[in-house]
Amino acid sequence: MTESIKQQLTLGRELYGRNDYPGAEPHLRAVLAIRDDLPDVHHMLGVIHHDRGEMSDARLCFERALLLNPDYTEAALNLSIVCNELGAYTHAREVVGTISERARHGHRIDPYARGKLANLHGEVARAYEELGMWPEAVDEYRRGLGLCPDYADLRTRLAMCLRSDHDVEGARKELEIAVTINPAYVPARVALGVMYMTLGRHDEAALAWREALAIDPTHRPARVYLRLLDEPEVRPSRFPPPDAIEAQGDEFTIELLTDAKT
Secondary structure (H helix, E strand, O other), rough: OHHHHHHHHHHHHHHOOOOOHHHHHHHHHHHHHHHOHHHHHHHHHHHHHOOOOOOHHHHHHHHHHHHHOOOOOHHHHHHHHHHHHHOOOOHHHHHHHHHHHHHOOOOOOOOHHHHHHHHHHHHHHHHHHHOOOHHHHHHHHHHHOOOOOOOHHHHHHHHHHHHHOOOOOHHHHHHHHHHOOOOOOOOHHHHHHHHHHHHHHHHHHHHHHHHHHHHHOOHHHHHHHHHHHHOOOHHHHOOHHHOOOOOOOOOOOOOOOOOOOO
C-alpha cells in the first residue's frame, strides 16, 4: 500500500469514526479505487449508504465485506438489518443463523457483537410472538440465550412464550433462572409471581411481588396482583396473560449501524 493510500485510509477512518460520513466517503472511495480487498472499507461505505437510505447499495457493500472476510461479524449483523429493511426476511434470518452457527463452533465473536446478535434473535422471536407461533419464538429466544445466557430480559420473554404454549413449569424454571441472573430485574419477578399463582403457590407469588415492590415501589401491576391475591376465591384466570406483564424499557433496540466501529 502506497503512502498516499495509507493517508487516505487514515483520514477516511478518522472522519468515519467522528460520524462525518460526507467527509469520510471521498477518502474511502479513493482507497477503494486502488484497493478493492479491504473489508472494513466496504463495511464503512455500507454504513454510509444506509445512513442515506440507499439500502440496495448498502447491502452490496456489506456482502462484499463478508466475501472478503467471512468472520466479519459486524458486517454480517448490519447486512441482516439491511435485509430486514429491504423485506428480504429469509436472507436476514440466514445471515443471523450463520453467525450463530459459527459462534457455536468456536469462532470468536466479541462481546458487543454477541449481544447485538442475541438481540437480533430476540427481534425475530418477537415477530413470531405477534403471529402466535410460540414454538418458533421459543427456538429463537433459546438461540439468543445460547449466545448471551445472562440476558434476563430474553429469558423472561422466553418464559412468556412457554406459558403461552401451555408449558407453565418450563416458564417457571426460566423465570427462576432470570431472577437468579439479575435479582433487580423487576419484570422477571412480577412474571414469576404470576407463574406461582397459576400453579396455586400463593405464598410464593406474594413473596415475588413484594420483592418486586421492594425494588420498584411504583410498579403498579405488582400492587394490583397483591390486592387480587387478598380477595376471597381468587382464581388464576383473573391474572393477565403473559403479554400483559410490563417490561422495563425496550430491550430489543438495535443501533449497530449508526455506532459501528472498525
